[in-house]
Amino acid sequence: xxxxxxxxxxxxxxxxxxxxxxxxxxxxxxxxxxxxxxxxxxxxxxxxxxxxxxxxxxxxxxxxxxxxxxxxxxxxxxxxxxxxxxxxxxxxxxxxxxxxxxxxxxxxxxxxxxxxxxxxxxxxxxxxxxxxxxxxxxxxxxxxxxxxxxxxxxxxxxxxxxxxxxxxxxxxxxxxxxxxxxxxxxxxxxxxxxxxxxxxxxxxxxxxxxxxxxxxxxxxxxxxxxxxxxxxxxxxxxxxxxxxxxxxxxxxxxxxxxxxxxxxxxxxxxxxxxxxxxxxxxxxxxxxxxxxxxxxxxxxxxxxxxxxxxxxxxxxxxxxxxxxxxxxxxxxxxxxxxxxxxxxxxxxxxxxxxxxxxxxxxxxxxxxxxxxxxxxxxxxxxxxxxxxxxxxxxxxxxxxxxxxxxxxxxxxxxxxxxxxxxxxxxxxxxxxxxxxxxxxxxxxx
Numbered sequence: 001x002x003x004x005x006x007x008x009x010x011x012x013x014x015x016x017x018x019x020x021x022x023x024x025x026x027x028x029x030x031x032x033x034x035x036x037x038x039x040x041x042x043x044x045x046x047x048x049x050x051x052x053x054x055x056x057x058x059x060x061x062x063x064x065x066x067x068x069x070x071x072x073x074x075x076x077x078x079x080x081x082x083x084x085x086x087x088x089x090x091x092x093x094x095x096x097x098x099x100x101x102x103x104x105x106x107x108x109x110x111x112x113x114x115x116x117x118x119x120x121x122x123x124x125x126x127x128x129x130x131x132x133x134x135x136x137x138x139x140x141x142x143x144x145x146x147x148x149x150x151x152x153x154x155x156x157x158x159x160x161x162x163x164x165x166x167x168x169x170x171x172x173x174x175x176x177x178x179x180x181x182x183x184x185x186x187x188x189x190x191x192x193x194x195x196x197x198x199x200x201x202x203x204x205x206x207x208x209x210x211x212x213x214x215x216x217x218x219x220x221x222x223x224x225x226x227x228x229x230x231x232x233x234x235x236x237x238x239x240x241x242x243x244x245x246x247x248x249x250x251x252x253x254x255x256x257x258x259x260x261x262x263x264x265x266x267x268x269x270x271x272x273x274x275x276x277x278x279x280x281x282x283x284x285x286x287x288x289x290x291x292x293x294x295x296x297x298x299x300x301x302x303x304x305x306x307x308x309x310x311x312x313x314x315x316x317x318x319x320x321x322x323x324x325x326x327x328x329x330x331x332x333x334x335x336x337x338x339x340x341x342x343x344x345x346x347x348x349x350x351x352x353x354x355x356x357x358x359x360x361x362x363x364x365x366x367x368x369x370x371x372x373x374x375x376x377x378x379x380x381x382x383x384x385x386x387x388x389x390x391x392x393x394x395x396x397x398x399x400x401x402x403x404x405x406x407x408x409x410x411x412x413x414x415x416x417x418x419x420x421x422x423x424x425x426x427x428x429x430x431x432x433x434x435x436x437x438x439x440x441x442x443x444x445x
């Protein structure tokens with residue numbers, strides 16, 4: 001971030017303003033520099049649950065589910081469970097009427113433990129193990145998204161009844177996102193290539209399996225995609241493939257899954273996703289292409305995950321030490337890449353805010369780092385914090401509801417943080433903090 005980009009944020013912090021668009025809507029200013037989250041002070045939540053801690057605003061998650069259902073009322077909304085899976089969150093998703101996609105037998109086990117309706121579950125994954133497939137068959141999941149020729153044969157041999165399936169297609173569409181989270185372009189591990197004809201060959205293989213029932217196609221062009229035009233192009237190409245399959249096989253596929261990956265802002269000024277515009281333009285693109293090819297309009301499915309839970313999350317840290325070097329000031333906290341590997345994985349950027357007290361001095365740009373033995377353990381670069389930031393201070397990082405708990409590890413044998421739900425002034429533990437006893441329980445010596 002350049003000095004020119006940093007100055008407006010510094011000004012907002014000096015005035016005490018909340019950075020626009022990146023905090024849950026329940027967040028308000030409290031007393032003496034504190035913030036209210038779901039009706040409770042962040043400093044009180046830190047005292048009760050310790051740090052680091054993941055906080056989730058239940059009302060924000062539910063509100064975002066409802067926004068998707070209102071904007072796309074005739075479209076199936078399938079929550080992408082990989083973004084954040086725990087029993088509490090999946091209960092909210094089920095109660096709001098969404099479907100669910102899972103990527104492993106483990107994610108399915110969480111869904112199964114709360115009785116998530118099997119018919120509303122899709123199983124994803126580019127390398128599903130036999131255990132994944134058996135778990136899906138055992139629970140009777142509604143659809144399996146096929147991702148390889150080997151998988152088609154394996155599922156065909158395992159399925160006990162006509163299992164509904166979709167074929168995942170790589171449509172060759174660039175979502176204009178980081179290469180580590182781009183999934184719609186050629187030469188990567190997901191799906192069957194549209195350009196090479198692999199997708200059509202996959203369909204032929206599925207049709208040759210009597211235990212499999214092909215009900216549709218699937219694609220996913222990437223994560224943190226803000227351009228609706230990329231989704232429109234993917235939709236057009238997918239309908240074109242459906243038309244060719246209709247001409248060759250007489251297939252009328254009733255379902256088209258366009259995936260998710262809708263962007264959320266992590267920093268002030270980041271582009272948000274135009275959900276209303278997406279809803280209108282995707283319908284128009286699919287309807288127009290279906291009419292042009294003279295095929296029935298399929299039922300659409302989309303799979304938002306990050307855009308449902310990321311903006312509902314805030315992570316709390318305690319400052320452990322401050323080091324002022326010749327060119328940078330390092331503020332080290334009691335968490336790091338074990339609870340948020342995204343900056344290390346693909347240079348994700350975050351805002352950071354001091355909470356729980358008022359700053360006595362001005363602001364300066366600092367680098368917030370973690371406690372782990374890696375030079376790359378950096379949580380946020382060039383973020384404004386008070387010049388008097390010191391050990392014991394409480395820091396809050398917004399937009400952390402997605403891919404934090406899911407990607408957390410035990411690096412340096414550090415226990416994973418708790419997940420705390422907050423709603424209308426009531427906080428409850430969804431996932432408890434991992435203890436040293438938990439870490440030792442798996443080590444048989």
